[in-house]
Amino acid sequence: MVGLDLGSTKLAVAVGEVNPDHSLTVLALSHIDSSGMRRGNVIDIESSARAIDELLDGVERIAGTHITSARVGFSGTSVSTVTNRATIAVTNPHHEINSDDINRAIQAAQMIPVSLDRSVVHIIPRQFIVDGYEGVVDPLGMMGSRLEVEVIIVTAMTSALQNMVKTVSRTGTKVKEIVLSSLQAAEAVLLPAEKEMGVALIDIGGGTSDIAVFDQGSLVFASVLPIGGDYITRDLAVGLRTTIDEARRIKENFGYANVNLAPDGKVVEISSIYGKDSRQVSEKTIASIIQPRVEELLELLALELRRTGYGGVLPAGIVLTGGTSLLKGIIPIGEEYLNMPMRIGFPENVGYGINQQYGPEYAAVLGNLLYGARLVNNLAGEQQDRLMGGFLSKISHWFKELFS
Ligand SMILES: Nc1ncnc2c1ncn2[C@@H]1O[C@H](COP(=O)(O)OP(=O)(O)OP(=O)(O)O)[C@@H](O)[C@H]1O
């Protein structure tokens, strides 16, 4: 199994295999600097494809396998979600609900007006209602005459999806499936109890902040904001009159999200734009440039959560992942702005002790493998092959979700 995460900062790939006991072994994980990507979207197919090619060549050597297909994570500001419900009559004369009834209910529920330039990426059943009884997780085999389903539908711009597929295909690699990036990250970092209680996963990368809210065990909302750690880096470069690369190094090594946390009297050597001479700047000064940008970012996240009705009300709080979750002091200031408990999400669900090795910036790519492993574990091979087909088809994805 191969997972690809095409981020704005780095392109990452993970290779894994599902063991006979259903556990996952990560065989290789590799990344290179991103190219041709901006805010989760491909903006230069040629240069992205070249970088992916190089990335895959490298990981093929490490894993000792030839990669022919990959499951690809998808992000970008065009991602949005909508919930819908539909009811069907159970046709079986004995009123025992079969998979055909479930199919029909879900197909009816996906009949929403999606504009012509958008495609459905996932249709995820949240709950079934059998003869008025709410909260049924799997109605197969239950007795009833009316089957209702509530689904969450994830859509994105068709062109953005097509460009991603085109880019990966250009390297001779088949796109097995496209999966919402934050759904994958959730696989790697969230606990089932958190999803049950109500939790928001926020993956703050370089160019985007991906939000996924879970409640009663399933996804209830997802969106992507066009802002991430690079916003902080750019402002730091201007403020310190240095290069983007140097600003990023300074941010990652000496940056604090809050001026009050930066130690007094400590100074950092910063090279100038021309790289010839260097200056000394205090860590307090560096933090004073970073903090306002962090506050703006958190303000936008708080606004987005309030807009959807989940601001301040999720019992399991926020799990922060992605590279920017490593910014020193981001948790306390994040808790203050989002008004909920917060923790950093390391990809601990992957197991095999690799959580010691890999940071939160690999949550999405490692979660990609876990997502794939769950499908392998839950579907018979033949059925899975059939369903893995047209990823852009409007009826394929719910089925995988349904049995996961
Ligand atoms: N120790 C650190 N402290 C602060 N910021 C960090 C640290 N390590 C990485 N970052 C920042 O995290 C960002 C990259 O995160 P990540 O690798 O998750 O992004 P990405 O997945 O490539 O991008 P995106 O998901 O936005 O498309 C960069 O802005 C980087 O500077």
Ligand SMILES: [Mg+2]
């Ligand atoms: Mg990312």
